[in-house]
Amino acid sequence: MSAEADLIKLYSGKILQLASDIPHTEPIEAPMAQAKKRSPLCGSTVTVALNVEDGKISAFSQDVKACALGQAAASVVGANAIGRTAQEIEAARDELKAMLKDGAPAPQAPFDGLEVLLPARDYRNRHASIMLALEATLDAMNAARESACA
Structure with missing residues (x-):
């Protein structure tokens, strides 16, 4: 199979569906952190x-300017972020990274929807975009914790 055909296969219908329906894109008023x-x-x-x-x-709100893979990841994260602790976000981030880089299984629930991105394992140049939503969420949670302690 050609590289172009592989890339077309990567952008499955499910990924494109998630990318087109990202939740929590409306800004929240006076956020604690971003x-x-x-x-x-x-x-x-x-x-x-x-x-x-x-x-x-x-x-939770997010502004996503990313490729379809990054958008799909943000869609799954946005659908599941409310009610989560920093530890849960960190675990999901670590599990997603291991899935992409080390062949580990998909993240556990509630972020198991990130499994749709399994085909991206072979496209290392896409990994950073896929990781953005969880990394930004964790950074914002850490910033909120720091501001609460100050």
């Missing part, structure tokens, strides 16, 4: 704003 992550290779960015109550995300 973080922006950028992939240096492709220029994709994800900016996350959130509020945290009792150690869990209580409000």
Whole structure:
């Protein structure tokens, strides 16, 4: 199979469906914290704003400027972020990274929808874009925790 055919296969209908329906794109008013992550290779960015109550995300918004793979990842993250702790976000990030780089299984629920990105394992140049949503969410949660302690 040619590289072009492989790339077309990578952008499955499910990935494109997720990319076209990203939740929580409306800004939240007066967020506790926000973080922006950028992939240096492709220029994709994800900016996350959130509020945290009792150690869990209580409000979440994201601005996603990424390829379809990064958008699909942001869609899964956005659908599941509210109610999650920093530890859960960190575990999902680590599991997604291991799935992409080390052939590990897909992240556990509630982020198991990231399994749709398994075909991207072979496209290392796409990994950074896929990781952006979880990395930005974790950075924003850490910023919220730091501001609460200050």
